[in-house]
Amino acid sequence: MKPMTEAIIRSSLINAGDDIAAQMTMPGLHEIMWESRDFLGWRDARAPQRAYLCYWREPPGATRVRADATSGEATPVTLMLRVPNGRPRADRLAICALCGTQQPAQQVRLFTAPKSGPAGEAGSTVGTYLCDDFSCSLTIRATPAHELQADLGSHIQRRIERLRARLDGFAGYVISSE
Ligand SMILES: [Zn+2]
Known part of the structure; x- marks a missing residue:
């Protein structure tokens, strides 16, 4: 993804108030390998019940030249997520809604995002299962042992496209x- 700055992230928070946008604790943005990511997700180091996810959202119907490029018309979107309380049951498996990876339940958590605008102010939220460490982009780019080397590029490309479609859906x- 195209890199984001702190100012872009704060100003693109769509489902929380200005107070949260001002308070958000940033990750080390200069350490991020942006080119191998589709989105950036992180926990708020000073507010452990909050996490954030930012990405470049394409207008509907936009076609990308490459899955790791943006069309140039993309707008930054940052979402606030609430981190679930308590520990998940250790004996279960759960599937991340973004990367589609099945993991032990401790590694995939049900995050909830307040909706933007009046619906969110009225308490409406959207829940989704996500990898707890938000490493979905790295997971889908990892080489699966059973894949043929020749098809690997297009295989990963398809995974990236699926992840981005799911992210847009969420x-x-x-x-x-x-
Ligand atoms: Zn994931």
């Missing part, structure tokens, strides 16, 4: 007024 629910 952000769409948060933004939607319904």
Whole structure:
């Protein structure tokens, strides 16, 4: 993804108030390997019940030249997520809604995002299972042992496209007024 600055992230927070946007604790943005990411997710180091996810959202119907490039019309979107309380049951498996990876339940948590606008102010939220460490982009780019080397590039490309479509779907629910 195209790098984001602290100013872009704070100003693109769509589902929380200005107070949260001002308070958000940033990750080490200069250490991020942006080119191998589709989004950036992190926990708020000073507010452990909050996490954030930012990415470049394409307008509907936009076609990308490459899955790791943006069309140039993309807008930054940052979502606030609430981190679940308590520990998940250790004997379960759960699937991340972004990367589609099945993991032990401690590594995939149910995050909830307040909806943007009046729906969110009225308490409406959207829940989704996500990898607890937000490493989905790295997971889908890892080489699966059973894949043929020749097809690996297109295989990963398809995974990236699927992840981005799911991310757009999730952000769409948060933004939607319904
Ligand atoms: Zn994931």
